[in-house]
Amino acid sequence: MSRTSQQPHAVVVGAGIGGLGAAVALRRRGWRVTVLERAAALEPVGAGIGIAPNALRALDVLGVGDAVRAMAAFQGEGGLRRPDGRWLSRTSGEAAAERFGGPVVIAHRAELVAVLAGLLPEGALRTGTRVVSASPEGRVTTGDGTIDADLVVAADGINSAVRGALFPAHPGPVYSGFTSWRTVVPAPAAYLPHETWGRGRLWGTVPLTGGRVYCYATAVTPPGGRAPAGDERTELRRLFGDWHDPVPGLIDSAAPGTVLRNDVHHLARPLPAFHRGRVALLGDAAHAMTPNLGQGGCQALEDAVVLAHLAAPDAAEHAVARALAAYTVQRLPRTTRVVRRSWSVGRLTTWSSRPAVALRDALFAGVNRVGPRLALRSLDGIADWRPPAGPYAADGTGQARQA
Template sequence: MAPISPPQQDRPHAVVVGSGIGGLTAAVALHQRGWRVTVLERAEAVEAVGAGIALAPNGHHALDVIGLGEEIRELAAWQGDGGMRSPDGRWLARTNSAAAAERFGGPLVLVHRATLVDRLIARLPDGSLRTGCPATPADPGVAGGRPAVVTTPDGDIEADLVVGADGINSAMRRALFPQHPGPAYSGITTWRVVVPDLGVPFAPHESWGRGSLWGSQPLKDGRIYAYAAAVAPAGDRSPDGEKAELLRRFGDWHQPVPRIIDAAGPGQVLRHDVHHLITPLPAFHRGRTALLGDAAHAMCPMLGQGGNQAIEDGIVLAHHLPDVDGLGTGLAAYSADRLPRTTGIVRQSARVAKLVALRSAPAVAVRDTLMRLAGLGPGLALRTFDGIADWLPPQRTYAAGARDRRVRDHQAHQAQR
């Protein structure tokens, strides 16, 4: 079948494979840099997989670049105290929303993934998103030479740039780096659910037990996003449903944990085994093709950075590719920027997952003691995220005014630390 060339226009053409948060961010950022973009999604409709996402300040600083950061900050629901607890409800470490916002230049914002996906899609040109269109790599292309090519049911598509945003089981990654071992099971499985407002106020928290973790976080609209993690064999599933499994594992934990589980409807609890790319890729690009998000650096969710790093990827990629000239140099700069940062966060997330996985009473007692010592002040409890949540994008935000002042104030705060 002959390749289907993109329309003959002056602007360079980028094809993004996958319509997750990272792929959509890249598409919007490239569009705003003057690229024509086509997003190919294999599903018949764009549906936000998962329940909620925690957008840390680094995530909304990145979204500032495409004019979306302020909208996201307005969705912040965490006010006042929060922190780490034990299954019986004792506080291990406390912090508060004001301390987090001051330290990192913005709040932690919990949103439903569908909310973020919808707002990203709204910033794309009409007709740029094609659903029901699976794409596989045919040729990564050569920077300064032949275009990249992806194969679809409607024929091959040539592009000046292809962005592989096709998730942890990325076909794009396997094509670019066939010798890489791919994702490995972390030993942890996770559950996620969104339930209606319980009518009972609570302080946002993560609670750590023996080989398990539970988190309860409010959303702006009053609903509650809850997540859990536990040591389990890969592929293990509950014969009587995942809500029943949560009740067995967490039903005797402190409130509001049991109430949240009770409020979950049939089939609402999502369960996924956690795989990660603990072996880093040699680069995030080859030829005219780049990888981002889970396709490039899938990580354990213990630091809440998977989605944030995918958003950063999309912004940094567009930053280095103002046009097709110098594509090879731009993609090399993208890899050089993103590979060291994401590798460090993948490894740090894996270390935190090992702390969650501790099950012996002595080891858990030592871990909890260290948490209490770290929680002597809000600043100490937040130090885990230094160098992560305080990241700023490599260019001035498109929107001036309050956001620029926030960035300048944050930079001044960082200089004083």
């Protein structure tokens, strides 16, 4: 396939949240878009995702912010606990909304993917398509042939093949020192959202709509491990089975084969740029981070709307080059700060010595006594981001600002 002079063509590699968001944003901007996804189908993944106010504003630009806000199951009080159940700090959805101009929505990842995919025209999403390479000139080679695109958006994840081809000298992602588990289980009762921090271990419980609970956990462990017989519930029981209620019961509620286990990696060294030639990197391909601030998908959605805002539908090489250079200038410094801040929080969860954990717990409890809202400060300068152009409904101002 070759470029056409009538409507510039953008090819997006990867149909995750960032890739779909970029495709929708570029289409709204006037591009013809094709999304290439190697999986045979957009299978529902049993995991939740935190959608902070910054990402909700990006979704407003895509026209689905309110639809995603409606996915929120709970906006009451939650907080941080110890393994014995004692609360170390508390905050509320209302406090977060007041501080950042909108709520934090916890949704099922598959439902957000479905909303975004539903905004694309028939035929724009091609599943079962493996991308072999993408050149700076915009040539995308797949198992079925080649596509000459005016713009290529590489949203192919943390192990991005496109990133490796564009920046072969970059060391790539590094192991963050801990492994994660995620699952969605039926909820026999209403649970307060919370994280529980122990010695080198963390457990999170968040209610979803439809009588479900999203559970996530991390633990310091060597990479590459797997539970005996592949049943990760066994490993979760070993690590968290003696923690406070409802943790043991939630583990028992998980159906066999529904617990996802992933070693956590991040890009400790920033890339020199988020583009080369006609190719832009987005989301985890550009700035993979630990999950500790819940900003991985949020930053990918920011990338998507900023890239589309800068990229006028112009196939001329100088226009694409100018747009992608501006994209790097706007996104690389901000995402580098978020990656580093997320890793700083993640490092606290890896502490395992009793004195260090006692000091950490005392610090959290002290901050809570001074002012519960101080716990939200880790998202200052992040969750209050606004897109470069509206509309967005999170705070009703319609004003633009770049963080």
